Amino acid sequence: MEAIQITDAKKYFYTRKKPGERHEQNVLMRLLRPAKEIVPAVDNITLNVKKGEIFGILGPNGSGKSTLIRMLSTLIIPDSGSLKIFGMDISKESLKVRRFINRVSVDAAFFKKLSAWENLSYAARLYGVDTKTARSRAKEILASLLLDEEKLDEPLENLSRGMQQKVAIARALLTSPVLLLLDEPTTGLDPVSKRQVQQYILKMRAIHDTTVLLTSHDLDEVDRICDRLAIIKDGKFLVCDTPENLKKNYSKNGRLTSLEDIFISLTGQDLTEDGTE
Numbered sequence: 001m002e003a004i005q006i007t008d009a010k011k012y013f014y015t016r017k018k019p020g021e022r023h024e025q026n027v028l029m030r031l032l033r034p035a036k037e038i039v040p041a042v043d044n045i046t047l048n049v050k051k052g053e054i055f056g057i058l059g060p061n062g063s064g065k066s067t068l069i070r071m072l073s074t075l076i077i078p079d080s081g082s083l084k085i086f087g088m089d090i091s092k093e094s095l096k097v098r099r100f101i102n103r104v105s106v107d108a109a110f111f112k113k114l115s116a117w118e119n120l121s122y123a124a125r126l127y128g129v130d131t132k133t134a135r136s137r138a139k140e141i142l143a144s145l146l147l148d149e150e151k152l153d154e155p156l157e158n159l160s161r162g163m164q165q166k167v168a169i170a171r172a173l174l175t176s177p178v179l180l181l182l183d184e185p186t187t188g189l190d191p192v193s194k195r196q197v198q199q200y201i202l203k204m205r206a207i208h209d210t211t212v213l214l215t216s217h218d219l220d221e222v223d224r225i226c227d228r229l230a231i232i233k234d235g236k237f238l239v240c241d242t243p244e245n246l247k248k249n250y251s252k253n254g255r256l257t258s259l260e261d262i263f264i265s266l267t268g269q270d271l272t273e274d275g276t277e
Ligand SMILES: Nc1ncnc2c1ncn2[C@@H]1O[C@H](COP(=O)(O)OP(=O)(O)O)[C@@H](O)[C@H]1O
Pocket: 013, 014, 015, 039, 040, 041, 059, 060, 061, 062, 063, 064, 065, 066, 067, 068
């Protein structure tokens, strides 16, 4: 059975135009033009991910990665299309679906005044993991991500972004890792921690046959750990294949191109230029 089945998913946002854009026009134009604009954040995306597969979504800022992950994690409702997790429709069976999903996000929803440990034990309780098991598992995970144990008891707001990101990862891995939705899990981490998180993702898959959907800015990362990847721009998938096939299909004069070349030729954009933190 497919772990993730997305068919023609669409999510448009209806947003107020930025004041700057409106002032540029003359008064008449301002009256005639709507003050709102439609942003097609996810525009007809179809995707199937098999159980145990690691699938990467690569795209610049604002391309729709988080919107897609948020729909799958039942945080926002799609405008149209169907999204299923292990055959369950995310709109009709959202409570069931939520039990399978773990989401890690850079803008992790934490209680910032509480300590890392308090946040983790809260999550553990939500998922029915007992406190003792949770504490020992959290220690093990955070140690392997090189986060000091003593940091566990400090208010989360005192921790750096990279440290908070590690806590977010630990939170996702504490509980049943059937499906991980990782929204830029390594953005903002130093190179060593990055590698550790990548190793951990591979380890989870090896042990638990975890299905992983991750978004990234990092070409090396998706090349290294993903079985397949899609390049997304303006809410649309431009390509979707294995890294090997992509490199082969886009090779020039018999020479394999890098994923980076493919990305630039497809999007006209350099990933490193788009404000990665
Ligand atoms: N809640 C929202 N309200 C209005 N616009 C949004 C909202 N969330 C995202 N967007 C817009 O949708 C587009 C895709 O955003 P997002 O999915 O966050 O991209 P990414 O994660 O790839 O950076 C962007 O243009 C963004 O400004």
